[in-house]
Amino acid sequence: MERTKLNQVVTSERFIMFSKALIEDDYxxxxxxxxxxxxxxxxxRFNLSISxxxxDSKGDVYLYYPNEKLAKDxxxxxxxxxxxKKELHEFGLLEEERQGFNKxxxxxVGNLEVRKVKENTLDISDTKVVAKCDFRKSQNATTGSRKTRLQEVANYDTSNTELSKTEFSNTETNSLDEDEDKTNNNKSSNNSQQPLVVIGQIIQKNPALRVxxxxxxxxxxxxxxEQAQTVVAxxxxxxxxxxxxxxxxxxVLALQKQLQGDDSVKLFLLKIGGKQLEYMRDHLVDISQYGNYFSKGLENRLKIAVTTSQSASGF
Incomplete structure (x- = not known):
């Protein structure tokens, strides 16, 4: 077996994104x-679809993946x-539409809906995070998608128990340790959730970015x-x-609007953003620079696209 080297981990090997929700979420x-x-x-294959x-007319992205090709892969x-495919459909993650004879x-492909709720104490800030980050759920859910089912958080009544001095001392110490652990965990959770809050605020101000x-x-x-926050910005x-x-x-953009209507700018951004992501898949060296690499690349591509005549006929 040839073991993986450090430079292979951080360089431009082609890879497929695999969502953690598929292995961490109970559903x-x-x-x-x-x-x-x-x-x-x-x-x-989404980037190929965008290219x-x-x-479709509803703004939903579709793709083609013959059974023979999927079986081979x-x-x-x-x-x-x-x-x-049947199992994916049952989980609300796949739908197929017939296009006619020999087509x-x-x-x-449906969006993953994270249903797992951590057993940490929820406070007002946690509720705000959920409210502001609901953009992660599909706003145009297909008929096969399921509504998000959040698990209920149970409220436990504390029981009054008489403790000896020794028991109280041990319990008090353990409680302090647990409180410290919970505080550290909450800080870590808040740090990881903060970028999602910012993303939610950006999309709230510019709803066209949602799709x-x-x-x-x-x-x-x-x-x-954190990288996603930079990309969304x-x-x-x-x-x-x-x-x-x-x-x-x-x-160029005026012609696009004539051809595609009010969604022309959004589709234009999707197209160019998809091209940048496709380029990064083969050329990105340092994953920690994902957001910055995307930002610079997107800016340059957009400036070129709006001044290139071929953009008017399909970018």
Whole structure:
């Protein structure tokens, strides 16, 4: 066996994003491993969908993935692929639409809905985080998706128990230790949630970004929230740049609006953002620079795209 070197871990090996929710969330733990891998493979084709403008009239992204190809990628038979797709459908993660005779089905991939609730004491700040970060749930859920079911947090009544001095001393010490641990855990949780709060605030001010973020970086939101914050901020700046260009008479964007209507700027941003992510997949060296790399790349690509004549006919 050839062991993995440090430079291979941090360099540009091609990889497939695998959401932690598939192994950490109680609901998705029940899925078979091959179904989880299939879901990751399907989501991995989103950038290809954006490049080919496979977006329906509702703004939902779809893809094509023949059973033969999926069977080959998973190294399983066609019957197994059918069972895998059936399980994904049962979990609200896949829908197919027939397109007619001899035409491949459109595949719609659902968003993961995190249902697991940590058994930590919830306070007002936790509630605010959930309220502000509900953008992570699909706003245009397909018929196959399930509503988020948050587990109830039980309230436990404390019992009055007489303790000896020794017992009280031990209990008091343990309680202090537990409180300190809880405080540290809460601080860590708040630090990890803070980027999501900022992202929620950005999207609240610019709702058009919701579908862009959900389409481009759904896994990054769950796995690398700090990097996701930088990416979302860049998308927000990019959207504002495009709006300004359109309002000042940019001919490329004006033509796009004639062709695609009011969603033209959003689709333009999706297209260019997808190209940048696709480029990064093969060229990014340091994952800690993911957000900064995306920001600079997106800015340059947008400036070029709005001044290139070929952009008007499909970027």
């Amino acid at each position: 998705y733990k029940k899925m078979k491993p091959e179904s989880k891998l299939a879901y990751s493979l399907l989501r991995n 080919n403008e496979w977006i 998973l190294n399983v038979g066609k019957d197994k692929v059918i069972r895998i 491949p089905n459109r595949i719609y 862009v973020v959900q389409t481009l970086i759904p896994d990054l939101l769950l796995n690398e929230p 860049a998308l927000d700046q990019g959207y504002k740049f495009l709006i300004t260009e359109l309002e000042t008479g940019n001919t």
